[in-house]
Amino acid sequence: MADRASLVLIGPSANIVRVARKLDVDLIIVDHTARDLTSLLRPLRDQFFLFDYRQYLPPELARFGQLLQATVHPSAVVSMTEQGLVCAAELSELLGTPGTPPTVVNAMRDKAAMRAVLAQSAPRLTVATASGDDRAAVGRLLGAHGSVIVKPPLGTASDGVRRVRSLDEFDRLDPGLRRGALVEAYAEGxxxxxxxxxxxxxxxxxxxxxxxxxxxxxxxxxxxxxxxxxxxxxxxxxxxxxxxxxxxxxxxxxxxxxxxxxxxxxxxxxxxxxxxxxxxxxxxxATTGLDWRLACLGWPLGRQPQPDEVRSEAAAIVFFTASPGVVTSLETAPPSMPEVAWDYWTVTPQIGDVVGPLLSSAHRLGSGRMIGSRQAVTMTFEQVLAAPAITTESP
Structure with a gap:
């Protein structure tokens, strides 16, 4: 393996593993659970290591880095999942492979840290903030701006994000949402x-x-x-x-x-x-011809894919949602529109299923992706968003 380039993938999905194969390098898959990834290993080319990249102590990471260095001689370390970004950066630093310093990755992941950097270096790009643990500061922020966003500094997928218009409303939030939260002046646009x-x-x-x-x-x-x-x-x-x-x-x-x-x-x-x-x-x-996933995997190896033919001048994805209740009707096929082609249309619930509130991306109920002319895609996008594919009634 030492004679060929090898890429360490931290916490990849099965799809990312398949994309990474296009780089024609040895793959070193690292995950906190074996899942089904081991079935994707190519004999004599790929290896799997069990390591919890989500939480670890520095000595544990150092030992794991030494193991990788001694057995697979990594050329680069990459993660495409949010929880693996810091581990990938720290491993890259330990192994001396191309990568972004952990301090930079942490400043990008932590929204409060990012706001602090922008306040010093690019204040026109940021907003006023307060800590969710400082009720008086939240009150001052509300007084100055009228509306604030409460969010976890390290959150993803819109989980735990709430808009608040008064201190009473802030106080009524679940304590788990307030504790350690980043509170930002609401920006509209x-x-x-x-x-x-x-x-x-x-x-x-x-x-x-x-x-x-x-x-x-x-x-x-x-x-x-x-x-x-x-x-x-x-x-x-x-x-x-x-x-x-x-x-x-x-x-x-x-x-x-x-x-x-x-x-x-x-x-x-x-x-x-x-x-x-x-x-x-x-x-x-679809709109540039560039395999973006492959480009994001290959950059530390100096390998960038050549763009394929552009499929369309416009593209869109819609995600299906519904009011809480019992599903009574479904649009199981996309609308037929001139100058629009659907790559897929998948509605996940069935009639009679109970739908809960939309609290994060995990609660969406399917999706559809379309390509076509700019005008047709825009019109169809707005139409689908305005006419829900899933209808519910209160139980």
């Missing part, structure tokens, strides 16, 4: 996700995706190109991402950044040193 790839401190924006939010800020749709932003606003978004990553001293690798645009003003929501989830990589592939 068009929310976008930005995929970018950095090399030696130069940041290239790969795609800008407009998102739509449902209850509790759960993402219910992604569409590109953005139907709401002008080209001038998109240019400002690209510059804002550059300024954000520069402020965080992020130099190499993929980034997924989320921003809110209101006129000429732009506020950063969060950023991560990984590609976006929710199938955004498939929107990249």
């Amino acid at each position: 068009v929310e976008v996700s930005v995929e970018s790839l950095s090399e030696e401190g130069k940041h290239a924006v790969v795609l800008i995706v407009e998102k739509r939010l449902g209850e509790n800020f759960v993402e219910i749709g992604h569409v590109t190109p953005s139907p709401s932003l002008s080209e001038q606003q998109c240019d400002r978004v690209r510059q804002a991402v550059t300024d954000l990553l520069d402020a965080l001293d992020y130099r190499d690798g993929p980034a997924h950044s989320e921003l809110i645009v209101q006129g000429e003003e732009i506020v950063v929501v969060e950023t991560h040193n990984r590609p976006g989830g929710d199938g955004i990589a498939d929107l990249v592939s």
Whole structure:
């Protein structure tokens, strides 16, 4: 194995393992449970190591790094999952392989730390904050801004995110949501996700995706190109991402950044040193021809895929939701529209199932992805969001 490049994958999905095979390198799969990943190992090429990358002590990681160095001689370490990013960074540092320093990864993952950096280096991109443990500070923030967002600093998938308009409303939140929370001044506008790839401190924006939010800020749709932003606003978004990553001293690798645009003003929501989830990589592939997952895996090895043929000028993903209750009807097939092709349309519940409240991305009820002309995709995207695919009645 020492004669060939080898890539350590921290906590990959089965799909990521399949994509990584395209790099033609030996794969070193690391996970906290064996799951079904061992069935994907290629004889004489791939290995599996059991290690809990989510929680560990420094001596445990050091011993694991020594084991990897002695047995598989890693060329690079990558994680595409949020919980594996810090472990990948620390292993890269221990092994001396290309990667982002753990301090930078922590500043990107921790939204409170990111806000502190931006307040010093790029204040135009951030908002005022308070700690959820400081009730008086939350009250002052509410008094100054009228509305705040309460969120876990290390949260993902919109889990635990709430909008609060008064101190009484804040007090009524579950103590688990308040404790240790980051409280931010509420910023209104068009929310976008930005995929970018950095090399030696130069940041290239790969795609800008407009998102739509449902209850509790759960993402219910992604569409590109953005139907709401002008080209001038998109240019400002690209510059804002550059300024954000520069402020965080992020130099190499993929980034997924989320921003809110209101006129000429732009506020950063969060950023991560990984590609976006929710199938955004498939929107990249459809509209640019670039295998975004493969690009995000291959960058520390200096391997970037050549773009394939562009499939479409526009693409979108919709996620299905419903009011809490018993499912009474389903749209099991997508609407037929000219200049639109559906890659898939999957509704997960069945008639008679009970649907709970939409508290995080995990509570969505299926999805559909379409490609087509910009005008047709935008129109169909809005139509599907306005006409729910799932109908419920209160029990």
